[in-house]
Amino acid sequence: MARATSILLHPYQQPFLSSQPTTSQSLLPLISFSTLTTNKRLHFRRPFNTFYLSSNSSSICCCQITRVSTAPVESAPLPDCDFQDEIARLQSLLSRLSSSKNLKDKIRVLDCDSRVRQLFSARKIGFSRVVTSLNLDIYDLFLLKCLVAAGQEHVLYSEFDSFDTKYEFHRSSLKSALYMLVEMIENLDANNVGKVIKKKDAKDGKNRVLAPLKKLLRTLREIEQFYDCIGGIIGYQVMVLELISPSTSERHTLNWSHHLDETMKCQFLEIHVPKGLDLAQNTEYASQAALWGIEGLPEMGEIYPLGGSGDRLGLVDPHTGECLPAAMLPYCGRTLLEGLIRDLQAREFLYFKIYGKQCITPVAIMTSSAKNNHELVTSLCERLKWFGRGQSSFQLFEQPLVPTVGAEDGQWLITGPYTPVCKPGGHGVIWKLAHSKGVFKWFYGHGRKGATVRQVSNVVAATDVTLLALAGLGLRHRKKLGFASCTRKSGATEGINVLIEKKNLDGKWAYGLSCIEYTEFDKFGITDGPFYPHSLQEEFPANTNILYVDLASAEKVGSSGNADSLPGIVLNLKKPITYVDHLGIQHSVSGGRLECTMQNIADNFLNTYSSRCYKDVEDALDTFIVYNERKRVTSSAKKKKRNTDKSLRQTPDGSLLDIIRNAADLLSHCDIEVPEIKDNDKYFHSGPPFLILLHPALGPLWEVTRQKFYRGSISDGSELQVEVAEFLWRDVQLDGSLIVVAENIMGSTRIDEAGEPILIYGHRCGRCKLQNVKVLNRGIDWSSSENIYWKLDVQRFEALKVILHGNAEFEAKDVVLQGNHVFEVPNGYKMQITAGNSGFSVRLDPIEKGMMDCGSWFWKYKLRGTHIQLEMIEL
Template sequence: MAPATTSLLHHNGIYFTFSARDSHTLFFNSHNHKSLRPSNKLPLSSLSSVPSSPSGRRRTFVSTVPVEYVPPAPDFDFNSELARLRILRSKICASKSLRDKIRVVDSDSKVKRCFRRGHDKNGIARVLESFNLNEYELFLLKCIVAAGQEHVLGSGCDTDSDVDGEFVSARGSLKAALYTLVDMIEKWDGNDDREVYEKKVESVAFRSLLKTLREVEEFYDCIGGIIGYQLMVLELLSQSTHGEKNTNFQHINNSNSIGCQLLEIHPPNVLDLSQDTEFAAQAALWGVEGLPHLAEIYPLGGSADRLGLVDSVTGECLPAAMLPYCGRTLLEGLIRDLQAREFLYYKLYGEQCITPVAIMTSSAKNNHEHITLLCERSKWFGRGRSSFQLFEQPLVPAVSAEDGQWIAKGQFSPVCKPGGHGVIWKLAYDKGVFQWFRDHKRKGATVRQVSNVVAATDVTLLAMAGIGLHEGKKLGFASCKRNSGATEGINVMIEKCKPDGTWTYGVSCIEYTEFDKFGIADGSSSPNSLQTEFPANTNILYVDLNAAEVIGSSKDETSLPGMVLNVKKTINFMDQFGVQHGVAGGRLECTMQNIADNLVNSFSSQCFEGVEEMLDTYIVYNHRRKVTSSAKKKRKPADMSLHQTPDGALLDIIRNAYDLLSYCDIKLPEIESNDKYANSGPPYLILLHPALGPLWEVTRQKCHGGSISNGSELQIEASEFLWRNVELDGSLLVIAENVMGSQIDKNHESILQYGYRCARCKLENVKIRNKGINWNSDKNLYWKHDVERFELVKVILHGNAEFEAVDVNIEGNHVFEVPDGYKLRVTSGSSGLSVDLNPIKKDTGSWFWKYTLNGGHIQLELVELESS
């Protein structure tokens, strides 16, 4: 072993001795006249990046081999802490004024100790002297101390300290000790600007902390604010730590007595859209007809850590909504799907319908700013700013899985994460979103996750919403077969006998993170397997807005449905010195879909069959790839599993295209399992604009006959489109500028007017052959639709341009760009292709598809216009 290098540092009566051996670890001791602390082992990698001072001076410690350090677990008495916090919460909630609340929190032993007079100059007294705090801000700081999280303040007032705050406590304080050491090194080194620099950094962090505390205190007021938040964390963590089963649910055939209540869970009956196709078609038409009464809700506030999305230029972490998928962001994909449904309504009823869209954002990864800027750059997608309502969810502290302590990345800097999509109901009420929907005369809303790229396929969304509106239901789920081992919950039927002898029934869900607590097994070999009994919960919902508002406006726990603490994941964060950490922990989360638990129906006696028809909750069911396929996690190199990755979701999009087009007598190669394409990419690419339908019975009347060869590429960005007996071997891209209509100026905004000056494309008896995509290129990223091509046929339609190709073979590389107001016709000529370009005399074009209703179905008629 190489000899150690040793140094001695003296500061304010404390002596620090530290030494390094083999560049692997740093050993340091701290001692003064009062105590001698034992040696602590630190990785030098933890000191690898100390912030520069304003003078540019920088101290760097280098480590070649990072050594993991895990501090000893402290003894933590859950019971006594729970009892203390319950009493404190009760007293604070009973207080009628801020002054009363302050008096209550001042009486807490932790607050007395931390805010006592004559406290050390490095503690909370120094903080109070540094900032001009009002009474409410002071109350927030005292709450965090009363909640046992004084370490976030870096105050040194922990009861375990034996040097009166001169040095931080051993309990959970390794990082704080390191910060103190580095700070002292900086000051001992003679940097006169350090104090000014520290004050600026400290001020920003402190004000950010106050913002977080204010949001937690005010948003979680229904459970007791900051104190109630920590109490709920410890209650849930205590259940997990002591191995207690959550007795809210018991698996079927295991009736349980809970306070004179009997409860069972049953596999739910579903409305199977894949089997009853006539009902599915009718329900979808109810959804189209009811579109003027519907709203859209997008919960986009999640941090999407598993996706690992970063800006390629700045390196900044990005939210899932910004993922560039198939040529556009995921958020743009949601809007395209919505506009396709609105365009279908226009084609059937001749009226413009603009659906109000509420988007829940958060400050995680600058989520709110990124989404706002995206909407602004896209000019609000031709819908107008007034048709959007963005509301930001609060971030909540992440806690240690060990004892529920808030994880901190530095002084005043708790690690915070979004509090789960279940906060959306209370937040929507607090932010006036429900009132905004009422102003738009909306009765119900569809709720959809941004990462699910197939949710709007065919009838699923429209049928789910149509049933909810037509039958006056309060909550609907879109479900499908569950994949064993998938990170997704299940839909269940809950049956409960109440103490008064009445019975309640309702459809609800159980999150996958809670299976162990509920005694539910997951796996095909288990006798209690979920594989066939229970369908998957996909977080696609229909919700009655009045019912949701009643729940969101309640002043108790019901406004935060399905509170869970999932500590099975690692909380990754970067500390104030740029060092990456991973800590086992979680945060208090609410589950959006568990609003269903407050929408049960009561009966005077037990119901045995047919109860689902009488409930306010329901489930529609369809083939899995027509309901859910998510791009929610980054695929790891050499990983053969494509589940929940952008790559796997693309394959499901192509599988849906196969199902759609093969029904149109278009011959395509069948798509095999994901394993087949893990290394090679998809067998071919087919990307169709949703406005071609979006219902498949509409699309199938526009396309018929022909073939698409293996290795081909087809992209259709047009709604007024006809395909008749087309053979494609290579790449064909049809890109229309005006897919569903044209932008018009209205109230100083650019608004998409459906049906106005649409582009059109006809392909009849055409053979297209070219070299297409270079499938051997290692630069191809198929899920982005970013590929290298040898050759292609590309049709670009500006404005209301038209393109026709009839009775012709098109071979090799061609780009047909048609200017606004013109029609380009391609046929066979004596020396190859004959191309004619002529002006269009009418804005309506030379033809269009006429949509009519006929016996519960949509029928299309191709209308040719004379003298066009």
């Protein structure tokens, strides 16, 4: 036996790569060890470094070597029989675990598994010694054994592929090397370190092992506990393999005419196009539904699923270089999250103007740790002082991350030892998570019965009546779930809404609104791409993820304790998994992770009948759907524009065009001439034809906004921004840039008893009147290559800008304002612009004390049947 030696491993100075590394490989922790029983040379392929270990009487070092083979090593996909064998093994293990009474019994069951027994053997170099050296508790040990039993032991060490048989080592030998590395940490004697290693190095080495291992254990704990309804870690892997397995996929393919499907527990299944209310056609009933939504605002909450990583946006912090989540996208001068709150406050302001009462809607935000999502969202809310709503009106809850798997073999992808590639598990986890985090009880504490749900990337969801009518119908008719929908565009990454009709095995018929995700079209025989005659998706509307949900019904599903609490589980293998390893090398591989679909909670709300009745059943269902014109329902900023795409669909650029289209539609009904906006292809390289951005508090119902605008024109290439709610436009001609910005758009803040600033609606607002005014200037430099229009980062030659501080007021009447001007009005003052000898004259007067809070004029909102009528009150 060789005497004890000291070893220090040195990685290569240059990475050694013959081809893309296989997804199952990772990097062995480079730490020191003190005992080697034989003199050997290890020669093996590594994804990032190649080295050998040589032993002599005094030391072992690491040197660069020559690669033996240039042939890339690829892992072949497992045959389907292996999938089925593995599924059967894991299901049997799950059954025995579920019968165990306590944690110790569960560990005994796991110890009988061959994979666990092999890795956690009690021999001297067994992994149990590693666990002992790191002081892990019994539950951590249970989690590691679940990981190994699930066939993912490669996460705990590097899986190596040898280049030739001469230097081939079995996996067990390589594991022994890892164990001895950790054993060095245990047995290091300060008198035996020599000149090569110090005791501090050993402690640092242990920390390098312990830190990623603890992070792994946190991830495993979240998976085991959150996915307990499907069997935790092992159940997660079973479902992955079932969805990957070709034979399983075939079993999930449905014939919509007549099919016996065990998973659906029915003997007949058919889908129909749902009818629903068309808000654009039935305008009177749409107005009534919107009023129900306004009236019911004190009973409503708001839910934002922000946990997604938004990889397709490619968003990066310009200062730190760190990747950012979609919620932080700087869109039209503010983050997407700020845009959601802005829309919500506009509805609250409308409620105040009608009923004279303050209403602050509680907002629940689901975040994740992906791209520091939770920390960034929290930091933004704190920096903006919780948007003047108070911290108590927000509930942030973080969703767990789940491991990604390779598409061919179902193995967890890793970036290094103890470091699986993890991503959010889909928005569908929100119901179970909201229950476990007490979010439903929190809503009840605020007196809420229902909630609207929208995604952060959809920037037009609150346009006109869409959200208010959806909420109004849900509350009024005591529905459990509602969808806001529209026509679907071919090729868009969005699902479809359907009316399900099925005959259960007991002979009863079940009906309900639901959806099919675009990733599942192939399984259900639905073609995507250009529409074909009689195509299944030709008539079905788009699923937009805009929902009304009854909170008690949603909690019942989320707290069910079974797989129903994770609705619509899918494994989307159509998008590559892109990640960067710890050496900064980027990888893109075919894979996915289990994702739950938020809207498929609808599958739990089917109504049953004794006989078939789908033609007349929709109005009586617990689920419902409303339609509107597509640009008033969904237009997403979810992916970066690329020149190779030749399309602006679902890009920030394309969604900005829809915002402008909506504004043009709104104003054109006010006898205001607005240039025509052509198809998106026209603006792929040129940007939009003009800019019109209106604060939603001007309405948000278009019926309200249109009473504040009357006659005039906006020329091609012009820019109009109105960031003030108390606003009047009468006979204004705009040729250039006009920007009106109020510091107090909907009110001003006061400090409450808890010391927080709270926005008080209608209090000391800024105000602006424009009557018979012509604005002429050179406006935006449309030829500038620096313009990013969707960011509102544009270069201007000239502009007319009005800045209102506090309760400042601005009035311009019977005047031509030509050239570059900035009118800045201080708090407590009123500025009047009229015609003068030099073109115009300016008068600045203090506002009378009795008008400081309410202003010298304001819009009074009155209900007239199903409509809202505005009256200007001048004091």
